[in-house]
Amino acid sequence: MLFIIEDTLNGILMGAIYGLAALGLTVIFGVLKVINFAHGSLLMVGMYVAYWAVLLTGVHPYLSLIVVVPVMFVFGYLLQDILIKPIFKSEKEVREPITVIIVTTGVWYILDNLALLIFGPQYRNIQDNPLRGKMLEIGEMMVSVPKLWGFFTALATALLIYLFLQKTRMGRAVRATSLDRDAASLQGINQYRIYNIAFGLGTAVAGVAGVTLVPFYNIFPTVGVLFDIKCFIIVVLGGLGSIGGALLGGMIIGVIESVGPQFMTATWTEAIVYALFLAFLFLKPSGLFGVKYDW
Amino acid sequence: MLPSRARKLPLVLVALAAFGLPLVVTSATYLHILILLFLYAYLTTSWNLVGGFAGVLPLGHAAFVGIGAYTSTILSLQYGVSPWIGMFAGALIAAVVGVIIGLPTFKMRGAYFALATIAFAEGIRVMFENIDHLGPFQINGPRGLQIPPLKTGLVHFMFADKEPYYYIILVMLAAVLALTWAISRSKLGFYLVAGGEEPEAAQALGVNVARAKLAAMAMSSFLTALAGTFWAQFTLYIHPKSVMSLDISFEIAFIALIGGRGSIAGPVLGALLLRPVSDFSRIYFGDTLPGLHLIIFGVVLVLVMLFQPRGLQEPLTRFYQQAMRRLSGGREAAP
Amino acid sequence: MKVLEIKKVRRYFGGIKAVENFSLDVEEGAIVGLIGPNGAGKSTLFNCVAGVFPPTAGEIVFLGERTAGLKPWDLCRRGLARTFQIVKPFASRSVLYNVMVGAFAGTARRSEAERRALEVLERLRMVKIKDARAGNLTIADRKRLEIARALATRPRLLLLDEVMAGLRPTEVDEMVAIIKGLRDSGMTIFVIEHIMRAIMALSDRIAVLHFGSKIAEGTPQEIARDERVIKAYLGEDYGAA
Ligand SMILES: Nc1ncnc2c1ncn2[C@@H]1O[C@H](COP(=O)(O)OP(=O)(O)OP(=O)(O)O)[C@@H](O)[C@H]1O
Ligand SMILES: [Mg+2]
Numbered sequence: 001m002l003f004i005i006e007d008t009l010n011g012i013l014m015g016a017i018y019g020l021a022a023l024g025l026t027v028i029f030g031v032l033k034v035i036n037f038a039h040g041s042l043l044m045v046g047m048y049v050a051y052w053a054v055l056l057t058g059v060h061p062y063l064s065l066i067v068v069v070p071v072m073f074v075f076g077y078l079l080q081d082i083l084i085k086p087i088f089k090s091e092k093e094v095r096e097p098i099t100v101i102i103v104t105t106g107v108w109y110i111l112d113n114l115a116l117l118i119f120g121p122q123y124r125n126i127q128d129n130p131l132r133g134k135m136l137e138i139g140e141m142m143v144s145v146p147k148l149w150g151f152f153t154a155l156a157t158a159l160l161i162y163l164f165l166q167k168t169r170m171g172r173a174v175r176a177t178s179l180d181r182d183a184a185s186l187q188g189i190n191q192y193r194i195y196n197i198a199f200g201l202g203t204a205v206a207g208v209a210g211v212t213l214v215p216f217y218n219i220f221p222t223v224g225v226l227f228d229i230k231c232f233i234i235v236v237l238g239g240l241g242s243i244g245g246a247l248l249g250g251m252i253i254g255v256i257e258s259v260g261p262q263f264m265t266a267t268w269t270e271a272i273v274y275a276l277f278l279a280f281l282f283l284k285p286s287g288l289f290g291v292k293y294d295w
Numbered sequence: 296m297l298p299s300r301a302r303k304l305p306l307v308l309v310a311l312a313a314f315g316l317p318l319v320v321t322s323a324t325y326l327h328i329l330i331l332l333f334l335y336a337y338l339t340t341s342w343n344l345v346g347g348f349a350g351v352l353p354l355g356h357a358a359f360v361g362i363g364a365y366t367s368t369i370l371s372l373q374y375g376v377s378p379w380i381g382m383f384a385g386a387l388i389a390a391v392v393g394v395i396i397g398l399p400t401f402k403m404r405g406a407y408f409a410l411a412t413i414a415f416a417e418g419i420r421v422m423f424e425n426i427d428h429l430g431p432f433q434i435n436g437p438r439g440l441q442i443p444p445l446k447t448g449l450v451h452f453m454f455a456d457k458e459p460y461y462y463i464i465l466v467m468l469a470a471v472l473a474l475t476w477a478i479s480r481s482k483l484g485f486y487l488v489a490g491g492e493e494p495e496a497a498q499a500l501g502v503n504v505a506r507a508k509l510a511a512m513a514m515s516s517f518l519t520a521l522a523g524t525f526w527a528q529f530t531l532y533i534h535p536k537s538v539m540s541l542d543i544s545f546e547i548a549f550i551a552l553i554g555g556r557g558s559i560a561g562p563v564l565g566a567l568l569l570r571p572v573s574d575f576s577r578i579y580f581g582d583t584l585p586g587l588h589l590i591i592f593g594v595v596l597v598l599v600m601l602f603q604p605r606g607l608q609e610p611l612t613r614f615y616q617q618a619m620r621r622l623s624g625g626r627e628a629a630p
Numbered sequence: 631m632k633v634l635e636i637k638k639v640r641r642y643f644g645g646i647k648a649v650e651n652f653s654l655d656v657e658e659g660a661i662v663g664l665i666g667p668n669g670a671g672k673s674t675l676f677n678c679v680a681g682v683f684p685p686t687a688g689e690i691v692f693l694g695e696r697t698a699g700l701k702p703w704d705l706c707r708r709g710l711a712r713t714f715q716i717v718k719p720f721a722s723r724s725v726l727y728n729v730m731v732g733a734f735a736g737t738a739r740r741s742e743a744e745r746r747a748l749e750v751l752e753r754l755r756m757v758k759i760k761d762a763r764a765g766n767l768t769i770a771d772r773k774r775l776e777i778a779r780a781l782a783t784r785p786r787l788l789l790l791d792e793v794m795a796g797l798r799p800t801e802v803d804e805m806v807a808i809i810k811g812l813r814d815s816g817m818t819i820f821v822i823e824h825i826m827r828a829i830m831a832l833s834d835r836i837a838v839l840h841f842g843s844k845i846a847e848g849t850p851q852e853i854a855r856d857e858r859v860i861k862a863y864l865g866e867d868y869g870a871a
Pocket of ligand 1: 643672673675
């Protein structure tokens with residue numbers, strides 16, 4: 001019995017990190033109303049940035065946030081400004097331009113394979129960092145310390161984004177745009193700048209997720225793909241556009257993945273996750289907390 | 296308008312050239328590349344029925360390739376059924392699966408459908424990687440199925456040389472192009488385009504949009520599965536990663552989008568342009584610059600979407616029509 | 631014979647009462663006008679009639695059949711066609727293509743659909759622009775395209791939602807003539823319009839909506855004299871004129 005509690009606990013911690021990764025996706029979706037297929041790749045980029053920052057300076061992995069967050073924000077901001085904005089402008093009347101999904105898919109392929117070209121296919125990790133392999137003993141249970149850090153980072157990030165959206169002027173503009181972009185632009189809000197900011201924010205969050213992974217996870221060019229599909233599943237589970245839903249959805253996946261192998265092979269748990277996803281898609285497409293979009 | 300004979304002539308020439316090509320191209324490597332090119336043109340044209348005309352973005356067509364490949368292979372390995380028959384059995388199963396995916400998702404827009412198709416395809420792949428037996432059927436999990444090259448000949452859909460495969464896929468491609476052409480001019484074609492562009496207006500004009508899309512999805516998955524059998528018989532070895540991977544689904548979609556989805560020439564054009572890029576960069580840079588062709592795919596895709604969102608087919612068609620007009624105009628001027 | 635019977639229809643959107651207890655009969659061969667200020671609920675009523683969404687309460691009978699549960703495409707095939715206030719052309723396709731989509735409602739044959747479409751385009755004097763891309767049309771032509779597509783389905787009842795908004799005076803006159811011509815060929819027409827001159831010239835009867843409720847119904851002369859209508863909608867100027 002104890003090991004199930006232990007697995008559940010570790011599943012929740014890892015799941016919070018999945019949720020953190022999905023959080024960026026949901027922020028972008030909430031505002032632009034498009035799924036960013038390059039999200040996993042952005043996470044991968046964040047992981048490499050963190051990896052090199054830590055390797056070159058030897059600081060604590062979480063200190064790399066100082067570099068990762070601004071770098072990723074600017075990266076996302078520019079990505080949206082240069083590649084995606086022109087499409088929104090030319091397809092104004094389209095409610096949900098498929099073209100944007102396609103462009104982000106192209107970006108996914110470019111980033112993943114550029115990473116492969118530059119860094120090679122090998123798995124990298126930071127061997128000597130203060131978090132690696134650390135375990136916390138609670139009674140007879142072992143809890144992973146780096147995942148615990150990740151868990152709290154996820155909660156803190158979600159809270160910060162929530163506060164940003166609710167309490168700041170800029171956040172209110174973002175929310176106005178996400179509710180009705182035409183009405184928002186009538187009120188003098190520059191819709192495209194808001195898009196840039198939302199995309200930058202989502203990318204920065206992907207970077208934060210990358211930082212939480214670096215202390216204990218392998219870094220390789222296609223690592224994003226693993227998270228990409230998980231993030232899609234999580235946001236559908238939690239409800240596209242919902243912050244709390246992303247975290248909860250992530251934890252559900254995390255628990256299934258860590259408890260499941262007690263009862264079946266690990267790959268079957270993967271199949272269960274897909275089945276759950278499809279069940280939601282068919283039965284409750286708005287997810288646990290989602291708004292029912294008119295599409 | 297162009298005189299119809301002037302428009303048909305180039306088509307006839309291209310068809311003749313395609314049929315004569317193996318006389319010139321004798322290298323097995325090049326023939327292999329050509330076969331894959333036509334295979335992808337076929338797959339993309341099948342995808343285009345739903346991804347192009349119906350205006351949605353399916354990103355899981357590899358599942359249908361896999362269903363086709365596995366069905367005919369299992370039937371022939373375990374029950375001695377000719378792959379030609381297994382081919383259509385697989386296609387029927389794929390059509391049913393396609394409809395099952397489409398039923399709940401076609402009512403929603405874009406992103407959900409794309410996500411559902413990815414998840415479905417990945418789910419099926421993961422399942423195949425996990426099971427050795429599905430009821431009485433041997434699947435062999437990740438190890439896949441090997442087709443022993445025992446009996447060759449047309450009935451067995453197995454040949455020692457590459458030429459027969461070349462001709463089979465060429466005929467399949469010609470057939471699916473003709474079918475697409477016929478559909479694009481039919482009521483269904485009109486209804487798909489209308490429902491894809493403005494669903495509400497289409498419904499007000501009597502179009503049951505979801506039903507039209509389901510019909511397209513059924514046909515598209517049926518046709519895609521046929522190519523799965525071809526793939527199995529051509530490579531004689533299938534496993535979940537080879538016939539069901541996400542990469543196949545994405546490559547099909549990329550080729551269609553770059554060539555120009557929703558047009559008949561687009562998918563073929565896309566395959567003509569992109570397949571050589573991927574084959575040659577794999578041959579020449581595979582070791583030194585892995586993934587180069589995927590970077591090229593990505594860059595071309597982004598550029599095309601930014602500057603030519605209806606695909607490369609559009610400027611090329613315009614150019615072609617101008618050239619034809621000039622040619623035929625010149626002929627009329629000089630009696 | 632009554633083509634359309636609307637019986638005590640309500641439509642709420644959350645707390646908004648877009649249509650409240652609305653009843654109206656439309657006789658065969660009539661042109662019935664529906665007027666009212668912005669946001670009065672006119673388009674919402676059309677959407678209920680056309681099957682876009684069901685009424686919250688009440689009943690709609692089209693050609694003797696209750697329409698509950700019927701979808702827009704079912705109603706279209708039973709002879710009801712409508713235009714959209716915000717035009718929705720199939721932008722990437724030609725005018726002829728657009729109209730053929732409508733024509734396919736009555737035939738599966740392409741040649742027949744093309745023949746019917748051309749017939750409609752002829753009638754609306756649009757043959758010259760049949761090969762133009764629908765997305766490139768002027769606003770007047772887009773409105774006419776909306777009508778052309780609807781006509782190609784060969785409806786018994788045609789719902790027109792502000793097809794004259796944004797047209798120049800000469801174009802309005804032309805449109806009035808076209809609509810009268812349609813009626814003379816036996817079609818029944820239910821029309822929303824803000825342009826008073828047009829609606830007065832066209833309609834046999836007019837109903838007036840105000841905040842979702844019908845405040846008056848009658849001949850154009852009766853409506854023009856109605857105190858409440860003048861107050862709520864027409865304004866003092868119109869009543870005096
Ligand atoms: N789909 C909807 N969801 C929520 N509210 C709606 C919806 N459609 C209409 N409404 C509301 O119902 C009311 C009536 O709108 P409607 O479009 O029917 O007015 P209208 O008479 O056609 O006005 P106009 O002359 O401006 O076209 C408005 O308050 C509108 O905001
Ligand atoms: Mg209206």
